[in-house]
Amino acid sequence: MMTSPLVQTDWLQDHLTDTDLRIIEIRGKVLPPTEPPPHYLSDRAGYEAAHIPGAVYVDWQVDIVEPGSPSNDIASPARFSALMQALGVSGRSRVVIADDAGGMFATRLRWALRYYGHEAVQILDGGWTKWIAEGRTTSADIPQYPRGGFQARANPRLIATAEDILQSLADGGMQLIDTRSPGEFSGVASRAKHVGHIPTAINLPRSVLVADDLTLKPADELRLVMEGSNIDLNAEDCVLYCNSGVSATYGMLAMEVLGAKNLRIYDGSWKDWGSDPATPKAR
Structure with missing residues (x-):
């Protein structure tokens, strides 16, 4: 039973091979509004070069956003469900999310998962930044998981x-x-x-x-x-x-x-x- 919305790097290192675990990396950065646009940047290339072993990638600007939304609203239930299914997420999955932006992209995805009915989701405290600072194992292999059974059910x-x-x-x-x-x-x-x-x-x-x-x-x-x-x-x-x-x-x-x-x-x-x-x- 999860008692905290956070997990630590030691815990994740010890559970990398858990069959019900899905690690999601969501990388990028936000520039100050005083900087010239674009202000919102994703980093798929960084993920492809090296990531936590077994982690899949989500683009915070595209994958979990409803296309055409001027305020980048959360993706529709159908769009979000399709994404999670493609990543191998099911109702029984324990999801751990890591970013390299001080946690805010990870918490956005955590909120989205909870909004759509999936409570078994936690944030890697310190994210990818802390993981590599500690010299932990990385991989360039892109994992493929069986299609998951995730079904979005919005919680108003x-x-x-x-x-x-x-x-x-x-x-x-x-x-x-x-x-x-x-x-x-x-x-x-x-x-x-x-x-x-x-x-x-x-x-x-x-x-x-x-x-x-x-x-x-x-x-x-x-x-x-x-x-x-x-x-x-x-x-x-x-x-x-x-x-x-x-x-x-x-x-x-x-x-x-x-x-x-x-x-x-x-x-x-x-x-x-x-x-x-x-x-x-x-x-």
């Missing part, structure tokens, strides 16, 4: 929409957390047409949750961060957002580690909200 308790947030701004009761940079939160920069943040939102930059070795900070440090930001870990409804629902899932992970419940992701995030001239914005 893990997702929020702009309409949900607009209603909460009128009625109250929702804690909003923005995991973008302070500059984006304050309106100095933006990846959408408009600048600023959603009214009442609390800024919790993902960078304050990550340790120097790209692992999640220890629980006692995370708790101090939450307290310093006046974040209520016992909120009855907490919605996290970023630019397109990626770094927000890392904030969700940190809050889960501290025991928070009732957490949702605004999938469209600022690319949705900040592109709509009718939505209220604060600076």
Whole structure:
């Protein structure tokens, strides 16, 4: 039974040959909004050159995104199911995800799997970066697994929409957390047409949750961060957002580690909200 959303490199090294284990690598990076585009980059070539033995690859910009979505929304149930089946994922699979971006791509995929009904999924703490820093085994072999039986069944308790947030701004009761940079939160920069943040939102930059070795900070440090930001870990409804629902899932992970419940992701995030001239914005 899994008791944590995280696994450590020692554990993974010891379980590489488990038949029910599927390791997924999801590599790439995000450039600051002040840099010239493109800002979102994948790294399939890096995976093909060397990866954790037995790991398969997912392109975070293409494979788990609904084609044509301006805010990079999560892929449809049919599209997501087809991807997981092709990777050999079934209902009984234990999925471990690793990235090289400080965890945020991995947590995005973890959220997607949980949203579509698969709870047996964990993050490799420190990811590919920590794995190679420790000199662990790598491979260039591309594994092939029998087609899996994964079937997506959406869980609406893990997702929020702009309409949900607009209603909460009128009625109250929702804690909003923005995991973008302070500059984006304050309106100095933006990846959408408009600048600023959603009214009442609390800024919790993902960078304050990550340790120097790209692992999640220890629980006692995370708790101090939450307290310093006046974040209520016992909120009855907490919605996290970023630019397109990626770094927000890392904030969700940190809050889960501290025991928070009732957490949702605004999938469209600022690319949705900040592109709509009718939505209220604060600076």
